[in-house]
Amino acid sequence: MLERLNEEKVFKDPVHRYIHVRYRLIWELIGTKEFQRLRRVNQLGTTYLTFHGAEHSRFSHSLGVYEIVRRINEIFSQYESWDEENRLLSMCAALLHDVGHGPFSHSFEKVFNLDHEDFTRMIILGDTEINQVLRKVSEGFPEEVADVIAKTHTNKLVVSLISSQIDADRMDYLLRDAYFTGVSYGHFDIERILRVMRPGGDQIVIKQSGMHAVEDYIMSRYQMYWQVYFHPVTRSAEVILSKILHRAKKLYAEGYAFKQEPVHFYSLFKEDISLEDFLKLDDSVVKFYFQIWQEEDDAILRDLCERFMNRRLFKYVEFNPMQMNTWRELYDSFKEAGIDPDYYLEMDSSSDLPYDFYRPGEEEERLPIHLLKPGGDLRELSRESEVVEAISGKKRTDHKLYFPQDLILEGTSDATRRIKSLLNL
Secondary structure (H helix, E strand, O other), rough: OOOOEEEEEEEEEOOOOEEEEHHHHHHHHHHHHHHHHHHHHOOOOOHHHHHOOOOHHHHHHHHHHHHHHHHHHHOOOOOOOOOHHHHHHHHHHHHHOOOOOOHHHHHHHHOOOHHHHHHHHHHHHOOOOHHHHOOOOOOOOOHHHHHHHHHOOHHHHHHHHHHHOOHHHHHHHHHHHHHOOOOOOOOOOOHHHHEEEEEEEOOOEEEHHHHHHHHHHHHHHHHHHHHHHHHHHHHHHHHHHHHHHHHHHHHOOOOOOOOOOOOHHHHHHOOOHHHHHOOOOOOHHHHHHHHHHHHHHOOHHHHHHHHOOOOOOOOOEEEEOOOOHHHHHHHHHHHHHHOOHHHOOOEEEEEEOOOOOOOOOOOOOOOOEEEEEOOEEEEEEEHHHHHHHHHOOOOOEEEEEOHHHHHHHHHOOOHHHHHHHOOOO
């Protein structure tokens, strides 16, 4: 029998009001140094430069996902098929699903060829406090938790609570990100959705009567991606962040003498980072280097860091990637004007598939959302909902070109005049 705390612990939360912890195991996991590190990792990367309220951490999001799964467990506990093993496994996986994220996670992953899922697995299975706590359940329990997060566990129902087209992770981040960015479109009736969720064999199913709440959730997700996650100003900051990392990596490879040795980045630059080094990284460490690199001798690194720290971001224009002749001419003109196009010209694409039905053989197969009819039959959501049918399977892609408008407007050469003409400045 799982040990309960003598007294329930609660966290006051702006999204779920209270987060309840009743099991000692969960309480001990929250207290580990690997989990506490998430307080120092921003949930939304560079978004705070667009929406100033978006300062919330991966710690608060992870607690929120745990709380949603805890509440689903309360609903599912009335079903014989949902036992204590499922309850414990799902709550631990929910709490730890993001534990491998680093600072500005997605930018770091692209530049240094990392994968946060690898680090999540290493933290759960490695020589860590989290592993020690999980092993109190059984020797094989850390592996089970890691498998649920990696979507390879044989219990597909538990996996679907953490990772599916309507899971606890998405529900929390949509509500939490909407709250902290101050936008209105990420809200949906989570209480209603939780009340109509049912365990359906290999995945969660939704009672037919809850269809409209699910439509609202899918539209919220669609709006949040285009209005918040893919906001062009946020993307501009991300472009500069990536360029800083690329520049620092290149300088290191060339033997450049940094005024302040970037010791926290050495193993990253070598693309051979240990778990111990990874766990030392958080937002404050990265921003410390960006702050002091504003005084470096290298003009590009200095300028990019100054732009990032003081929010002097790149401007953008819509750009069709088919215009490769224009791209080539722009690239050459930037070079001619003495503005290095490798650091000051970037084509960035965003794309999202708000909902998809099952299509076998696709690279990323998405399990569709199923509605449970009163007679017990299951129907795929887009066959019942005209709203979802209208957007399902439709991938929207957006392309923008980012550049430092101030440098171009200051220029008086033929090359800068050509750039102004090509960008319609």
